[in-house]
Amino acid sequence: MFLGIDIGTSGVKAVVLDERGAVVAQGxxxxxxxxxxxxxxxxxxxxxWQATDxxxxxxPADVRRAVRGVGVAGQMHGATLLGEDDRPLRPAILWNDGRSHAECAELDAAADFRGIAGNLVMPGFTAPKLAWVRRHEPETFAKVRTVLLPKDHVRLRMTGEKASDVSDAAGTLWLDVAKRDWSDALLAATGLSRAQMPRAVEGVAVTGTLRAEVAxxxxxxxxxxAGGGGDNAAGAAGVGVVTDGDALLSLGTSGVIFVATKDFRPNPARAVHAFCHCLPGLWHQMSVHLSAAACIDWVARLTGAAGAAELFARAEAAGPASGPEIFLPYLSGERTPHNDAEVRGGFLGLDHDTSPERLAQxxxxxxxxxxxxxxxxLRDAGTTVNRLSVIGGGARSRYWGQTIAAALGVELVYLSGGEVGPALGAARLAQIAVDGGAPADVCVPPPVSHTIAADPLLAERLAxxxxxxxxxYPRITPNRTRA
Incomplete structure (x- = not known):
């Protein structure tokens, strides 16, 4: 059996797969x-670490005893700053932190981040977070001996080893994404060196073994x-998005459209992300939206709904395009296509008949x-997407899927167990690391639960x-410009 651990933003998930790829236990x-x-x-x-433990x-104890390998996945971009004793120097700065906008412009002018890292310099990435610490907390920056991403800090606690797979490392903006190795020039632009980085590895590489006390x-x-992967790449591996052109939609706290590519295809002009995949010889493109299922939880609290299920039921009671209300889901800013950390969400078009049901819709x-x-x-970048495999907590709502399919004009494919997400892929990466095998043979799609075709009548109604x-968007940001 193989254990996959996903260090998410709202929680940690542990999933165990048997040798046939079936989920046998979750925590x-x-x-x-x-x-x-x-x-x-x-x-x-x-x-x-406490949540992982x-x-x-x-x-179940008998399941744990049967585990033969561990894989780790996790939220990307988080800056975990360690001192000489490998202890955190300050709280970790997360992927949806927007404080470093000024530093982004300075870094973008200091080195060829767009050409080497293949992405715009955005506040969500790790490099500008370190530039912010360097400016605003110089005493902390001077003590930094290692910078780790969230899952890699957990790896350190598990194994004593400092390593990061290239899919996660690509999200720091310090990786030469085409070469799948750290860039000394990009590190130097942030006042750092290769000595402060973990070793860069492939997601299927063995990075160490469980320390005796942890085991x-x-x-x-x-x-x-195993090396594991950033959450989106690991999620892709879990549902078989492992060949050129395969695509998925992840509906977690954030929303991501992920397309596997056989080569490095950057397109920073539209804030499209281009990273390494967690499998050797593959890359991927992503559009990233900082708030997706997080908006569901937020409006549920706002309107007194008991949870996401009640919120979805309220929306269905209202029906598609049932009112003039428009919701801008920028609760934490936005990446693709706006690259705007400062924009915030809002409702437009409220009237006396606005109800909790219409707000939910x-x-x-x-x-x-x-x-x-x-x-x-993504389409502007030359990528063709006609169907998307759906993973993440938001995959539980078929009603929401109908709205998404119509808005995107694609078929959505729901996979049994797809809501397990990145932990599933992490476990499969562990299986390859331990037993070998071709990724296409191990990382097979789970069985299809159901599909949702794009309804042209609904699309017309939503248009x-x-x-x-x-x-x-341009009306709520009239006095600000973006890269």
Missing amino acids: VAALTVQRPHPLWSEQDADAW AAVRAL EAWGMAGVPV AVLEGVAFALADGLDA PKRARFVDA
Whole structure:
């Protein structure tokens, strides 16, 4: 059996697969995000380890004893700054933190980040976070001996080894993505060196073994730990998006459209991300939206819904395009296609008849329209997408899927167990690391649960609201310009 661990933003998930790829056990533990100032988003790195320990211990003891390998996946871009003793110097700065906009412009002018890293310099990436610390917390920056991404900090606690797979490392902006290795020039532009980086590895490489005390606490042997992947790349591996042109839609806290590519295809002009895949010899393109299922949880709290299920039921009671309400889902800023850390969400078109049901429907539509913006950016880059495999917590709602399929004009393919997400891929990467095998043979798609075709009548009904949505962004940001 193989254990996959996903260090998410809202929690840690541990999943065990048997040798046939079937999920046999799951464990979860919650995490919280701290927002001490506007635009800030932080977590205590020690909380990742505590939640990982709790999620693994929640698995049945007999299942844990049978584990032969571990893979790790996790939220990307988080800056975990360690001192000489390998302890965190400050809370980790997360992927949806927007404080470093000024530093982005300075870094973009200092080195060829767009050409080497293949991406715009955005506040969500790791490099500008370090530039911010260098400017605003110089005493902390001077003590930094290692910078790790969230899952790689957990790896350090598990194995004592400092390593990062190239799919996650690509999201730092310090990786030469075409060469799949650190760029000394990009590191130097941030005041860092290769000595402060973990070693860069492929996702199927063995990076170490469980430390004796961890193995004993978890009731396991000292099994190998694979390189793993950033959450989106690992999620793709989990559902078989492992050949050129395969694509998925991840509906987690953030929303991501991910397309596997056989070569490095950067397109920074439209804020499309181009990273390494977690499998050797593959890359990928992504459109990234900072708030997706997070908007569902937010409006549920706002309107007093008991949870996401009740929120979806309210939206369905209202029906598609049932009112004039437009929702802009920029609760944490936005990446693709706007690259705007400062923009914030909002409702437009409220009237005396606005109800919780219509607000719920507007939120589902607003996230769908943002995803359509991202897909347009991918298509502008020459990428063809006609069907998307769907993963993440948002995959549980078939009703939302109908709205998304119509807004994007694609078929959505729902996979049994797809909501397991990146932990599934992490476990499969562990299986390849331990047993070998071709990725296409191990990372096979789960069985199809159902599909949702794009309904042309629904698309026609949504089109006027989509046009108003697209028109709204430049109107709410009249005095600001973007790269």
